[in-house]
Amino acid sequence: MPLDYISHPQCLLHLNHSRHPERPERxxxxxEYLAASGLQQEFRQILATPISIERVKKLHQPALITQLQDESEKLSGTDKRYMLDPDTGMCAHSLNAALLAAGAVQQGVERVLNGQSIRAFCAVRPPGHHAEEATSMGFCLINNVALGAIRALEYAEVNRVAILDFDVHHCNGTVDLFKNHSDIMVCSSFQHPYYPNRLFSIKKDNIVNTPLQAGTPGPQFRVAIERDWIPAIQAFKPDLIMVSAGFDAHKDDPLADLLLTEEDFTWVSQLIVSLANTYCNGRIVSSLEGGYTLDALARSVAAHLAVLKDN
Ligand SMILES: [Zn+2]
Incomplete structure (x- = not known):
């Protein structure tokens, strides 16, 4: 079964302020890289459909969603921006893009759990993993992967979902939303101390934090992931693995200081596939988070997808 590649052209209409690293060109x-490399032909292209506002309000505080709707209405028909925080801007198209991004992940979950596919990758923006229950932040409006995990648990055969996050930034939003959900495990590797510097010290069986010092190279990243993620997943035995796939831990990325390469993203993707094959009938839904150097991002996503499509 080919890998589902879920995206929507309107995800490119979301604009932060000018010269913001989280930009449509990502x-x-x-x-363009996937097309030129021939990989794209091997995927099933799926057009994302938006998630409903009602579903988003089941996970996030309704007041946050009302704020996003109100600001969106004020921006409509203008080229103005509204800054939700110093890093996170909205334009007239941003809420629509965010609903498509979360909708893509929900669709991936449904297709995989309905047996229409084994794996899905969502090439979407804005990203989601910093969005907390009541707060949009860190380039994220709503939490795409978290909304997908909640959808997955509505399936009778899904009792446990694991979210694996190798973005260079800690997934404070996902941790905030699921710190009291014992049926969702969140494993996050991240540069520390570093943005967002919150919720990283929570001690819970279902929250697995792997802080890494600035300058950590691939071999040390691999040792830490093997030490923390493998025993956690072995004990948890998820029915579905979801991936917050951020590629800003790449050595060429301008936003942080880890030293990973495409080969490290291949390695961690192979590990995730092997865990999914052991516990989840191979089922994986992965969604783009960070990654801000265009060529390193494109090569790293290609490395991730080359593993997901084949194993
Ligand atoms: Zn990041």
Missing amino acids: ITAIT
Whole structure:
């Protein structure tokens, strides 16, 4: 079964302020690289449909969603921006893009759990993993992967979902949303101390934090992931693995200081596939988070997808 590649052209209409690193060209660079390398032909292209506002309000505080709707209405028909925090801007198209991004992940979950596919990758923006229950932050409006995990648990055969996050930033939003959900495990590797510097010290069986010092190279990253993620997943035995796939731990990324390469993303993707094959009938739904150097991002996504499509 081919890998589902879920995206929507309107995800490119979301604009932060000018010269913001989280920009539409990220998706364009990925698409162009996958087309040029021939990989794209091996995927099933799926057009994302938006998640409903009602579903988003089941996970996030309704007041946050009302704020996003109100600001969106005020921006409509203008080219103005509204800053949700110093890093996170909205334009007239941003809420629509965010609903498509979360909708893509929900669709991936449904297709995989309905047996229409084994794996899905969502090439979407804005990203989601910093969005907390009541707060949009860190380039994220709503938490795409978290909304997908909640959808997965509605399936009778799904009792436990694991979210694996190798973005260079800690997934404070996902941790905030699931710190009291024993049926969702969140494993996050991240540069520390570093943004967002919150919720990283929570001690819970279902929250697995792997802080890494600035300058950590691939071999040390691999040792830490093997030490923390493998026993956690072995004990938890998830029915579905979801991936917050951020590629800003790449050595060429301008936002942080870890030293990973495409080969490290291949390695961690192989580990995730092997865990999914052992516990989840191979089922994986992965979604783009960070990654801000266009060529390194495109090569790293290609490395991730080359593993997901084949194993
Ligand atoms: Zn990041």
